[in-house]
Amino acid sequence: MEAALTFPNFRMPAPRPIPASQSADGDDIDVALMYRIAEGDEQAFRQLVERHQNAVVGTVARMLGDPTEAEDIAQLAFLRVWKHAKRWRPDAKFTTYLFTITRNLVFNESRRRTRRKEVSTDEREEESGFQMAAEARQGPEEEAMKLEMHQQIDRAIATLPEAQRTAVILYSYESLPYEEIAVVLKTSVSSVKSLLFRARTTLRERLATYLAD
Known part of the structure; x- marks a missing residue:
């Protein structure tokens, strides 16, 4: 926990509807x-x-x-x-x-x-490429299928190593370029590209049944 902060009684303000990245x-x-x-x-x-x-x-x-x-x-x-x-x-x-x-x-x-041996099996929510695949499956009966797809994505992402998960989230959700992700992960741009490639390959393999449709 942080200590000796001079800023008093800080609480997160109410969320704003438009992300800062759009400004x-x-x-x-x-x-x-x-x-x-x-x-x-x-x-x-x-x-x-x-x-x-x-x-x-x-x-x-x-x-x-x-x-x-x-x-x-x-x-x-x-x-x-x-x-x-x-x-x-x-x-x-x-x-x-x-x-x-x-x-x-x-x-x-x-x-x-x-x-503490409290590793969760659902450590992640959604990854952009596969999220898009899930959205694309919408049809007459597709709410249940969509939910199942997202659950499978969650489980698949939970199995990725920490660096791969971080790279996927920062690239797919926060739209950070390779150079910035490299700074966050303290690695090189080529390493970031490799992490993303391996993550996507792994996710496609583990979600092959769902992506086949």
């Missing part, structure tokens, strides 16, 4: 807000949280397969942003910095669960 010159806005936050501007911090909370909460929920804990971990991520704002430098996009923090917190939580 124009988003990184310029984030940089300006971060400079204000470094000076202790609480209103700027709230604006930053409102801009990115949907993306962070959604990413954590998919990575852990546990929506009930997603908001708590997202709150920790934003509190770390607040705590370390004075040391932050715009060397990369702010979202890269934010998702790096998020990934580290999720990784720590996953290790804690593993040590």
Whole structure:
């Protein structure tokens, strides 16, 4: 848990319907807000949280397969942003910095669960390419089939190694380019492409029965 924060009684604000990734010159806005936050501007911090909370909460929920804990971990991520704002430098996009923090917190939580032997079989929700395949199957009777497909996707993604799962989620859901994902995972662009390729190959193999139709 975070300690000795000067920002009082922080709570995640109500979610906004439009993700921050859709806003124009988003990184310029984030940089300006971060400079204000470094000076202790609480209103700027709230604006930053409102801009990115949907993306962070959604990413954590998919990575852990546990929506009930997603908001708590997202709150920790934003509190770390607040705590370390004075040391932050715009060397990369702010979202890269934010998702790096998020990934580290999720990784720590996953290790804690593993040590407690509480590894879940539904660690992930949806992956874009296969989500699209599920949506495409809609027809007269397809609600039940669609639900079953999503459940199979969840189980398949749960079997992916942590780095592959993270790469899939950041690429498919948050639309991060290879270069930013490489920073988050502390690896190379070629490694990110390899992770995504292996993940998709594995998922296609495990979902072959459903994709065949």
